[in-house]
Amino acid sequence: MTRFLQAVTFIFVLLVFTQLAFAQNKIVVFQSDFGLKDGAVSAMKGVANGVSTDLKLYDLTHEIPAYNIWEAAYRLEQTVRYWPAGTVFVSVVDPGVGTTRKSVVLKTKSGHYIVTPDNGTLTLIAESLGIAEIREIDEAVNRRKDSQKSYTFHGRDVYAYTGARLAAGVITYEQVGPLLPKKVVSIPYQKATLDGKVLKGNISILDVQYGNVWTNIPDSLFNQLKPHYGDIVHVTLLYKNKPVYKGDMPYSQTFGEVAEGKPLAYLNSLLQLSFALNQGDFAKTNHIASGSDWSVEVSIN
The missing domain is CATH 2.40.30.90 (Bacterial fluorinating enzyme like)
Structure with missing residues (x-):
């Protein structure tokens, strides 16, 4: 009986440490096609800091050509694997903002989180790092307060806010929203x-x-x-x-x-x-x- 309890305890501890290895680490990395000529990027970072000033905020790039979903997908593929597990990426290249495309958070098998519209941005990262889970953002809970009348800046009101809450541990991944099937909108291209x-x-x-x-x-x-x-x-x-x-x-x-x-x-x-x-x-x-x-x-x- 003692050996059985020891085995159960070992498995429990192993599971806990596995979950911790994939836990959020207070790092948020932003990507967009906004450029830096106006205050859009600063607004997203302001929202993130409003959630927690303990967050570490970084930029992947904000020079994605306007509306270029493919390049957003590539820059994630080029970069994500080099960040520690638990890092939250907020990627906003969203020509369909306000339409029926889903707002999601993908958790890769490597333990990274991608907060983005599911519009093709996840094409390459889903293939290379795999999909552990994908959840649709529940905007009834994970949306900046009093922003419901805004339909054109989900990067600030939904993605930055949700990404910051997830990275800071204000919400768990399960609290992002409902679980979705393990598939994403994918852009066709010539495989090697x-x-x-x-x-x-x-x-x-x-x-x-x-x-x-x-x-x-x-x-x-x-x-x-x-x-x-x-x-x-x-x-x-x-x-x-x-x-x-x-x-x-x-x-x-x-x-x-x-x-x-x-x-x-x-x-x-x-x-x-x-x-x-x-x-x-x-x-x-x-x-x-x-x-x-x-x-x-x-x-x-």
Whole structure:
């Protein structure tokens, strides 16, 4: 009997520690397409501080192009995994504000929380980190006081408020609202695949500072082509399945391995296949953009 009680106690303690590992940690990270030219971001942070001044408030970015849900999805994918479990992300790129799209909080299997409209923003993070649970925000409880007449700033009145309450421990995750099925609105895009000797993938994003083109093709898949530094990579970039660019470039470890202004293929900081001009803007020069409609095909002789 004693051994049984010890075993039960051990399991209970383990469950408690598991829950604590996924508990909120008073960190809130904000993302939006608001920019910093006006007071919108400050208003959201003011609401969060109104919930608790113990919160630690950070920015992911507020320079998402207006209405660009895909880029919001990508920036979460690029960033969330590097924050501690328990961090609450408030992502507001919401062209459908005030409509019937759901306001949700997704809890990933890694223990992160994403507060956002379910409009495609969760496409990539749901795939990579998985859905532990997803709950619809109950606005009867989790909405800033006296804001019911406002229909166009849910980022301030619903998302920042709910995210802050969750991060501060004012509410538990279960008190966010009713449980939803483990699925999200998803934006279709070209997954990274190997079709014979041709790699196919999506142009996920541009390295906006330098004009480099980043794909979703990971090093593990690219390595199936058995590349060596110096090998010539044949690249086709497509928009809505129509070729926009075709070119050859060496697979390089660093930008300086090619002459200034010349193209190269390389692995970016996320170990994904990317393309650049040494000290030039590949995207601008070749009229390349990014998003769910952009794709890439790659081969090596």
